[in-house]
Amino acid sequence: MNLSIQLAPKHPKGLLLANPVMTASGTWGYGTEESHLFDIQKLGAVVCKGTTLEPREGNPQPRLVETASGLLNSIGLENIGVEALIEEKAPIWAGWRVPVIVNIAGETVDEYAQVASRLEGIAGISGLEVNISCPNVKAGGAEFGANPDSAAEVTAAVRKATSLPMLVKLTPNTSDITQVAVAVAQAGADAVSLINTLKGMAIDIIRRRPLLGNITGGLSGPAIKPVALYMVYAVTGAVDIPVVGCGGITTASDALEFIMAGASAIQVGTASFANPRAPLDILEGIEQFMKKEGIDNIAELIGAARS
Ligand SMILES: Cc1cc2nc3c(=O)[nH]c(=O)nc-3n(C[C@H](O)[C@H](O)[C@H](O)COP(=O)(O)O)c2cc1C
Secondary structure (H helix, E strand, O other): OEOOEEOOOOOOOOOEEOOOEEEOOOOOOOOOOOOOOOOHHHOOEEEOOOEOOOOEOOOOOOOEEEEOOEEEEOOOOOEOOHHHHHHHHHHHHOOOOOOEEEEEOOOOHHHHHHHHHHOOOOOOOOEEEEEOOOEOHHHOOOEHHHOHHHHHHHHHHHHHHOOOOEEEEOOOOOOOHHHHHHHHHHOOOOEEEEOOOEEEOOEEOOOOEEOOOOOOEEEEOHHHHHHHHHHHHHHHOOOOOOEEEEOOOOOHHHHHHHHHHOOOEEEEOOHHHHOOOHHHHHHHHHHHHHHHHOOOEHHHOOOOOOO
8 A cells, every 4th residue: 555645746855754644743742752652653754842943931831721622732832942952853863764844933034044044954854844823023923824924924934944845834813724825835835734723712710710821822632623624625725735634633534534635644633642642543544444445545535525
């Protein structure tokens, strides 16, 4: 069976995955922590925690709240910073078979570009995923990805700063995600991944205070799956670059829904907190489905539910 996926067909080096199952940024650390739980090398790609120019301590606790069929988080991009990533993590990744994609974030367009250029030529890094769900400090804190112009501006700046394949990760917190997808594709994205978390909150009625230290957070998990699936379907119809689906994927059948909606690959996030083996279980489930249905090539399933 052929499960391989080319995620950056327009890029000179390309980004070839052995299969379509990836980890979602922020839910698998640097891929090094849980690698004893299963053979992480079997996955299509590992996407690491969002990385900024300087180390960040993140938001005040509590940062995680469970809700009905979902998880609220307000981690605030706690991370070790790009220099520590280059020194401590990249040398480990350089010995891996599975491609590692570094998720990058910033508070200004220039910060994104600086992180990207710092990662240029570092062994062990196969691509970048640009998280445009971050607040644009110079524009009053609106997410870069909330409008097509600022999304394209970040994309173009990172494109100039890197020769690596580049995914742009879209936010659902916008009025028309397809317009943002088209704008980042035109600005040089090799692929788009979607969705990041949906803005939400929860209140402790006894204390009469918000439950999250940061007041609001991002909702993930099964609660957001139908929203994510719809957005993947819509974006796939609007762009001619690969789309990576993410949002509430917990089982192989969830993953297959995204693939049939048009996703070339999928990412597993919150599901890994309940079952750290979830990405591998999902991969094995996709293989079993293909065997049962007599499908030799995953390409036959991509977009199968369209038209
Ligand atoms: C605890 C936590 C931390 C996250 N950190 C990041 C991050 O650093 N960068 C990013 O692009 N997305 C981050 N995300 C979003 C996920 O990668 C994913 O897009 C989202 O959770 C939806 O997928 P899921 O429902 O499978 O978790 C984070 C999500 C969670 C739950």
